[in-house]
Amino acid sequence: MLQLCFIEGMSQEFVLQRQQLIESLIQAGIRDEAVLRAMASTAREQFVDQEQRDLAYADRALPILMGQTISQPLMVAVMTQALQLSGSERVLEIGTGSGYQTAVLAHLAAYVYSVERYQQLSYVAALRLVQAKLDNISLYVGDGSLGWLDEAPYERIIVTAAAPEVPPSLVAQLAMDGLLVIPVGSQRRQDLLVIRRTSLETQTYSLGSCVFVPLVGVQGWHPG
Ligand code: SAH
Numbered sequence: 001m002l003q004l005c006f007i008e009g010m011s012q013e014f015v016l017q018r019q020q021l022i023e024s025l026i027q028a029g030i031r032d033e034a035v036l037r038a039m040a041s042t043a044r045e046q047f048v049d050q051e052q053r054d055l056a057y058a059d060r061a062l063p064i065l066m067g068q069t070i071s072q073p074l075m076v077a078v079m080t081q082a083l084q085l086s087g088s089e090r091v092l093e094i095g096t097g098s099g100y101q102t103a104v105l106a107h108l109a110a111y112v113y114s115v116e117r118y119q120q121l122s123y124v125a126a127l128r129l130v131q132a133k134l135d136n137i138s139l140y141v142g143d144g145s146l147g148w149l150d151e152a153p154y155e156r157i158i159v160t161a162a163a164p165e166v167p168p169s170l171v172a173q174l175a176m177d178g179l180l181v182i183p184v185g186s187q188r189r190q191d192l193l194v195i196r197r198t199s200l201e202t203q204t205y206s207l208g209s210c211v212f213v214p215l216v217g218v219q220g221w222h223p224g
Contacts, residue, residue, distance in 0.1 A: 014045050017057035024059055025077050032081040038107035039077060044070075047100035047128055066118045068213055070098040071160055075210065082181045082194050082207060083156045085109050090151070092173065094144030094215065095160035099125030105158070106134040113137075113151050115144035117216060145217030147173040154178060162190045162212040167219035171195070171202060183212045187221065 022040050030036060045056035048070060052062045061069040071079075080101070083091070085108040096102055096116035102125065105112045116122040119141045126139055140148055144159070145167045152173035159170070159182040166184055174180050174197045183190035192207040214221040 014043065014056065018044070021057045021059065021073055025074060028074055028077075030074075030077045030081060034085070034108055035077055035080045035104075038080070038104045039073065041107060042100065042103045043132070044073065044100055046131060047098040047103065047125075064098050065120055065124065068097055068118070068121065070100055071212075076101050076104060078207060079158055079160070079181050079192070080104055080108065082192075083108075083158060083179055085156065089155035091156045091158065092148055092151070092154040092170075093158050093160065094147075094170070096122055096125045096139060097160060099128045101158070101160055102137060102139075103129060103132050103134055106137050109136075109156070111136045111138075113140065113148050113154070115140045115142055115148055117141070117143060143217040143220075145169065145215055145219035149173065157181070159183065159215060160212065161215035161220070162187065163215045163220050166193070166195065167215075167217075169219055171197060183210050185209075187214050 022036055045053050048056050048062055055062055059073050061072045064070050089109045090111045091105050091109045093102055093112060093114040096114040102112055102114045122139050122141045129137055147169045153175040154173060155175045155178045157170050157174055157180040162183045170180060178197050180195040182193050184193050185191050190210050192210045194205055196203045216223050
């Protein structure tokens with residue numbers, strides 16, 4: 001009984017913290033109400049490791065297994081907003097990590113395909129996504145710098161790890177008029193690029209600088 005009250009009290013506290021986080025995202029300039037709603041209905045505390053739960057709603061990246069990170073909530077909001085999702089899109093995500101960004105996308109898209117290079121992370125993310133009762137997601141373990149050819153093309157692609165240059169495979173798997181959001185630059189600092197594929201060319205603009213863990217793969221950084 002005591003334990004139950006404690007757990008209920010804890011989750012109430014998280015609801016409050018989640019509302020405060022949404023307020024801070026609005027203050028920071030996030031305007032897309034669907035993105036704010038999706039983040040308001042995604043329990044970030046369920047996607048961080050037990051030791052990090054108290055920090056689940058701090059607007060910062062946190063360590064997860066395999067030396068990787070769960071992205072800062074503001075970065076999740078900026079990248080998701082840049083995808084301009086209407087609900088009908090099939091989205092490819094590279095870098096499942098904790099599964100938090102995957103969950104946010106699943107609220108906003110028709111279907112999410114997410115690739116992670118570490119099996120351990122993909123496995124834990126799968127458990128959390130089932131717990132969150134999301135069923136429009138497929139996970140795959142492999143080198144996401146090469147995309148996920150079997151399910152291509154995708155109306156949207158989001159890469160949550162830093163690439164030295166835009167992987168040609170991802171551009172090739174992007175549908176016409178599709179959008180690709182990807183951090184590109186050195187391992188220390190990147191530009192967050194938004195790339196639109198049109199019939200003749202690709203148009204690129206930058207949303208500013210950012211810092212992500214490296215995209216390690218054939219069309220990313222080489223392991224070493
Ligand atoms: N969206 C995740 C971000 C995790 S960090 C979250 O918020 O939790 C980036 C992830 O990209 C890491 O889990 C890392 O293992 C993964 N990654 C790096 N290179 C990759 C590759 N070539 N293919 C798939 N995943 C990759």
